Amino acid sequence: MPYQKSDGPTIVVALGGNALGNTPEEQAELVKETARNIIDLAETGANVVVTHGNGPQVGMINDAFALASSQLGSKVPAMPFPECGAMSQGYIGYQLSQALLNELKARDIMRSTANIVTQTVVDAADPAFEKPTKPVGPFMTEEEARAQAEKKGWTVKEDSGRGWRRVVPSPLPRRIVEFDAVRDLSDAGYVVVCAGGGGVPVVEENGAYRGVAAVIDKDRSAAMLAAEFQADMLIILTAVEKVCINFGTPQQEALSVMTPEQAKAYIVEGQFAPGSMLPKIEACLSFVERCPTGKALVTSLECAAAGLRGETGTVITAR
Secondary structure (H helix, E strand, O other), rough: OOOOEEEEEEEEEEEOOHHHHOOOHHHHHHHHHHHHHHHHHHOOOOOOEEEOEEEEEHHHHHHHHHHHHHHHHOOOOOOOOOHHHHHHHHHHHHHHHHHHHHHHHOOOOOEEEEOOOOOEEEOOOOOHHHHEEEEEEEEEEEHHHHHHHHHHHEEEEOOOOOOEEEEEOOOOEEEEOOOOHHHHHHHHHOOEEOOHOEHHHHHEEEEEEEOOOOOOOHHHHHHHHHHHHOOOEEEEEOOOOOOOOOOOOOOOOOOEEHHHHHHHHHHHHHOOOOOOOHHHHHHHHHHHHOOOOOOOEEEEHHHHHHHHHOOEEEEEEEE
């Protein structure tokens, strides 16, 4: 029996780091609960596309190859950073799509899953390439770091008193190369896992793609993907049920709804922490500005289904 797309809304879900573990074994257990919450959404009739982070995983892969290469030389070649990102997409997507499929089967839902290793086009002229900021790879002494920088052309920086590390840029995503395939699979009724870690960063040169060492914010990629779909909702999952202003003070206030104008005013006030809630709110804004009929929801994994029903979470909407 062929799978069929539901008549329900199209939703892009961006999983936070709390939905995945730091080791393959820990992750294999955590994704079972993650899958239950995501299939709760599909069971309402929603068509779900899932994105996810990959920070610990791509770091683990990168560090493992770096260590093995340093000790075993040519027996284990150093792995380029874009390939490490692709590897992380593969194994996270395998575990996540398997858990989702098992949950679909357990509920007798006649749908299946598909995982796509996804490339994301970035602009080679993005200013981020001039100021790399994202630490990757193992800690080194200053001498080791400067030697690697000389040998491999890396940018290296001291990291919070803990040692020296390689840093890479974080450019803005421009386009998902495999978007047509993601859309076709979603239209055919599949729960699709894609754009893991924001996608493998690539630049386009003379009509061809080339991977680059960079890190893309996964929430921004999710927002771009949702806008391309003209999705009904972007759900960014994090550790809290609702977005708060005046966080950690006696005046702390949980927000149920924000307009884009209110969200921008809170950003100017410094209400959202950089590297934490701020990029999530910025991603939500980029989605609703490109897709004014859609809504963006920020909530926890456990509250996702209730948030979809309008019972909790923080919604940013232009309507």
